[in-house]
């Protein structure tokens with residue numbers, strides 16, 4: 527790569543922020559690409575001071591876009607989690623928040639034509655192989671970011687980005703319940719090992735001595751709980767067909783408790799070492815799905831909504847996810863409303879390799 531910089535859109539997608547690139551602007555080799563992304567984001571460094579990452583896993587994310595190779599999609603979207611303080615880049619998870627910016631970014635870059643006051647973008651999520659549908663507000667032939675939709679964790683209101691998913695069960699684990707059970711016991715703690723878009727280990731907060739109402743800061747300061755959860759996570763990884771997860775950002779560890787604000791369930795998510803300021807989109811869908819099982823921490827603690835609209839409580843409010851429930855009680859599809867915003871469009875300069 528030359529020193530001339532690389533085209534980059536910096537966008538907020540839902541409650542996350544990331545760098546959106548076109549595949550054609552990045553090296554084809556995954557090793558070269560990952561090395562470049564680490565130098566762009568400023569990793570490994572807890573402050574990411576020499577890069578554009580925001581020193582938080584929620585702002586150290588990358589989307590790579592290209593025209594889709596599939597007839598049922600418009601865009602291929604590869605998500606990469608760039609670790610903040612480790613020289614690691616992972617494709618082992620998707621991201622529903624960054625997904626919210628993919629439709630707008632694809633239209634901004636001319637990969638998808640505007641088709642009217644709203645443009646539907648079919649997005650092939652390369653990480654999981656599934657297709658999401660996003661509806662983007664496009665009056666007057668361009669992306670409109672202004673609107674009245676409010677999501678917890680983001681100040682102000684913005685244009686809604688409705689997202690629809692089908693067939694996301696087993697996105698990374700091959701099946702919804704990779705162990706074939708609603709409940710497994712690891713280190714004496716009951717857990718549901720489940721993947722409806724995001725591999726998650728769902729445990730009762732009370733089983734690790736917490737109320738489930740703790741703040742992000744309190745949880746991040748609790749070294750004993752973090753160590754206990756990590757020990758459980760390392761055992762859950764192989765059980766979930768994810769192999770050795772010591773260097774992976776999945777599975778996410780989700781503590782659940784009874785809802786306290788009128789929602790379906792309360793959550794605190796470890797993603798997996800830092801605590802989420804809210805909750806991921808696919809993680810929320812996966813927790814909502816777990817409430818529908820016969821047994822398990824989420825099923826026991828949840829208050830089922832009458833209409834499939836699950837308010838999943840989290841540290842900064844709640845996220846509403848919609849589950850499309852089939853006659854047999856299984857979850858057929860899911861939906862969520864996000865917002866996204868273009869923050870910066872330009873050219874990014876990677877830290878040069880040592881001379």
Ligand code: NQM
Pocket residue numbers: 541542583584620621622623624724775778797802805806807808809810
């Ligand atoms: O679960 C963070 C985020 C996410 C993931 C994480 C996400 C999802 O909020 O779909 O959006 O869990 O690492 O960006």
